Amino acid sequence: MSAIGRLLRSFALRTALLTAFGVLGISALGLGLGWLRSSAALEEALDSTIRAEAELLLGDFQRFGAIGLTRAVEARTRDRTPSAILVQLRLPDGRPVAGSARLSGAPMGLRGFVTLKAPEGPVRTLGIGISNGFTLLVAAEFGAVLDTAATLARTLLAAGAIAVLIALGFGLFMARGLQLRLRRVSEAAEQVIRGDLARRLPLAGSADEFDRLAGTVNTLLDRQEALIEGMRQVTVDVAHDLRGPLSRLRQRLEAALARARDPNADGAAFEAALAELDTVLATFTALLRLAQLEAGPPLPPQEAPVLDLSALVARLAEAYAVVAEEAGKRLEVQVAPNQHVHGDAALLRQMLTNLLDNALTHGGQRLRVTLHPGPVLDVADDGPGIPAEERARVLRRFYRLDRSRGTPGSGLGLALVAAVAKLHGTAPTLSDAAPGLRVRVDLSGAKAEN
Amino acid sequence: MRILLIEDDKTTADYIAKGLQEIGHVVQVARTGRDGMLLAAGEAWDVIVTDRMLPGPDGLTILRALRASGIATPVLVLTALGEVERRVEGLDAGADDYLAKPFAFSELRARIAALARRPTPTTDPVLLQVGDIEMDLLKRVVRRNGQPVELLPTEMRLLEFMLRRPGQVLTKTMLLEGVWDLNFDPSTNLVEVHVSRLRRKLSLEGLPAPIQTMRGVGYMLGAPT
Numbered sequence: 001m002s003a004i005g006r007l008l009r010s011f012a013l014r015t016a017l018l019t020a021f022g023v024l025g026i027s028a029l030g031l032g033l034g035w036l037r038s039s040a041a042l043e044e045a046l047d048s049t050i051r052a053e054a055e056l057l058l059g060d061f062q063r064f065g066a067i068g069l070t071r072a073v074e075a076r077t078r079d080r081t082p083s084a085i086l087v088q089l090r091l092p093d094g095r096p097v098a099g100s101a102r103l104s105g106a107p108m109g110l111r112g113f114v115t116l117k118a119p120e121g122p123v124r125t126l127g128i129g130i131s132n133g134f135t136l137l138v139a140a141e142f143g144a145v146l147d148t149a150a151t152l153a154r155t156l157l158a159a160g161a162i163a164v165l166i167a168l169g170f171g172l173f174m175a176r177g178l179q180l181r182l183r184r185v186s187e188a189a190e191q192v193i194r195g196d197l198a199r200r201l202p203l204a205g206s207a208d209e210f211d212r213l214a215g216t217v218n219t220l221l222d223r224q225e226a227l228i229e230g231m232r233q234v235t236v237d238v239a240h241d242l243r244g245p246l247s248r249l250r251q252r253l254e255a256a257l258a259r260a261r262d263p264n265a266d267g268a269a270f271e272a273a274l275a276e277l278d279t280v281l282a283t284f285t286a287l288l289r290l291a292q293l294e295a296g297p298p299l300p301p302q303e304a305p306v307l308d309l310s311a312l313v314a315r316l317a318e319a320y321a322v323v324a325e326e327a328g329k330r331l332e333v334q335v336a337p338n339q340h341v342h343g344d345a346a347l348l349r350q351m352l353t354n355l356l357d358n359a360l361t362h363g364g365q366r367l368r369v370t371l372h373p374g375p376v377l378d379v380a381d382d383g384p385g386i387p388a389e390e391r392a393r394v395l396r397r398f399y400r401l402d403r404s405r406g407t408p409g410s411g412l413g414l415a416l417v418a419a420v421a422k423l424h425g426t427a428p429t430l431s432d433a434a435p436g437l438r439v440r441v442d443l444s445g446a447k448a449e450n
Numbered sequence: 451m452r453i454l455l456i457e458d459d460k461t462t463a464d465y466i467a468k469g470l471q472e473i474g475h476v477v478q479v480a481r482t483g484r485d486g487m488l489l490a491a492g493e494a495w496d497v498i499v500t501d502r503m504l505p506g507p508d509g510l511t512i513l514r515a516l517r518a519s520g521i522a523t524p525v526l527v528l529t530a531l532g533e534v535e536r537r538v539e540g541l542d543a544g545a546d547d548y549l550a551k552p553f554a555f556s557e558l559r560a561r562i563a564a565l566a567r568r569p570t571p572t573t574d575p576v577l578l579q580v581g582d583i584e585m586d587l588l589k590r591v592v593r594r595n596g597q598p599v600e601l602l603p604t605e606m607r608l609l610e611f612m613l614r615r616p617g618q619v620l621t622k623t624m625l626l627e628g629v630w631d632l633n634f635d636p637s638t639n640l641v642e643v644h645v646s647r648l649r650r651k652l653s654l655e656g657l658p659a660p661i662q663t664m665r666g667v668g669y670m671l672g673a674p675t
């Protein structure tokens with residue numbers, strides 16, 4: 001699109017044109033009204049001049065009679081200067097006795113004002129009947145008045161045109177400014193689209209609407225950048241975490257292939273390969289689940305189904321107590337009865353399972369799961385615990401303490417716990433169980449009366 | 451068994467069909483939702499296995515259509531979206547079982563077998579008995595060969611689940627779902643620990659082991675049917 005084409009389509013220019021048309025309209029209206037008003041006023045002024053002259057003449061008539069009037073008329077007609085008053089005295093039969101011949105076009109028996117079209121230009125004429133059937137005509141040139149009105153109209157027209165031009169110029173100037181400003185914004189946005197995530201919209205520093213909008217968009221971009229950075233980190237972490245098991249899998253299969261065929265050895269190799277593959281799949285499943293949980297809105301607090309958290313915890317804890325016992329550990333279970341919450345049973349089971357798995361894998365010999373009234377769920381162990389400065393980080397995906405790198409697990413367990421907790425309007429808190437780690441999930445916000 | 455498989459991905463369809471044929475099933479494959487719907491409604495099948503995402507009407511639409519027209523053939527829904535809500539949605543639509551991709555073929559086989567033998571719902575028996583193991587559901591008492599066996603509540607639930615499915619291969623995920631309502635695999639060996647404890651408690655001198663481990667597949671109580 002050409003520069004002119006772009007300018008023509010711009011909102012700013014349309015605003016400028018609209019303003020100019022507005023000014024034009026107002027000017028035209030003012031002009032018309034002004035012209036009408038002024039010509040009416042001029043006509044009135046002329047009429048009163050005529051009337052005053054007529055009164056003077058009537059005074060002459062009263063004092064000096066018809067002869068005096070005739071003389072006065074003749075005198076005035078003789079001395080008449082251009083554009084001055086014209087007078088004529090007529091007999092009852094319409095013939096002029098004295099006065100200007102220019103008024104001979106006036107109709108017979110004229111009474112009152114009329115505008116006569118004479119060859120030399122229009123004449124405003126007042127007809128007055130005096131005694132004996134005589135008619136006195138007093139008139140004045142109308143052309144001068146019309147000229148004045150026309151001059152006035154031309155002046156107004158010129159002023160209107162100038163106003164329109166100024167409005168148009170101002171509009172174009174504003175349009176240009178707006179366009180430049182918006183272009184800078186859209187250039188910055190295009191940079192972001194091309195991948196320069198750190199780019200921000202320019203601020204003019206005027207704190208006007210544009211700056212405020214740009215500020216909001218910049219906040220959006222900040223958040224977007226953080227999210228994308230997080231995503232990038234996760235991608236790197238996924239790749240990093242999966243490279244290990246996948247390369248082991250490859251080595252195993254390669255070694256098995258290179259070996260002479262032996263049903264027993266092959267079977268063992270395949271089984272080991274499948275186990276390796278299953279851990280990869282488990283990581284993927286956990287990641288997907290996490291993504292779905294994090295994408296979803298929180299459960300509507302009072303609409304989610306009511307479930308018996310006490311029973312849920314007791315049942316899983318009992319199963320895990322057996323597992324702990326087999327592993328030579330002890331799981332103490334303490335469950336407050338009749339604790340009900342609004343929530344998703346499957347997700348809460350998953351959350352507790354992850355917490356118990358964690359405690360069994362990383363904790364010490366004595367584990368404790370407690371459901372306090374509230375309800376508040378605690379899972380504690382007497383293992384090495386997590387240093388205070390690391391606690392916030394272990395809730396992130398794939399974050400693993402250095403010492404747990406060698407142990408099985410995807411590094412997603414606590415991230416899933418956090419996601420499920422968030423869905424139930426809360427967040428896990430990690431604290432020192434002295435010794436060991438305590439993870440607490442306060443579900444009192446989701447409490448349901450039973 | 452006559453099995454209808456509705457799956458649009460050729461590789462997956464061939465793999466499943468071949469596997470099922472090898473163990474003696476008759477398999478008909480439909481590659482679109484439309485074909486699947488026509489075949490499902492038009493012929494008698496023992497089990498229908500359908501993918502969830504299909505060109506044309508999807509798996510759940512087919513399922514709803516079948517159930518709406520009164521066809522109660524057991525349906526197993528395969529899905530790549532193995533998450534909780536989808537699962538509930540599928541079961542609500544009338545699916546009898548649900549299996550997330552990727553799955554082990556042994557898992558599919560066990561689930562198809564379980565579906566085909568799903569007992570018609572009758573009044574619950576008071577006494578479950580398989581071989582010399584019996585469970586009184588009212589008194590919550592278990593005996594092997596007449597001798598009482600002490601079980602924890604979890605072990606009781608596990609045994610009840612197995613007694614109700616004698617001679618069937620029960621995979622780890624089937625047990626996790628059926629006994630603990632867990633639709634994911636915990637990193638702890640929950641199932642292995644409980645099965646081996648149960649097996650130990652049920653063992654008697656001179657009697658055969660009551661629960662068999664099917665290597666790489668699952669567990670089975672009683673003789674195969």
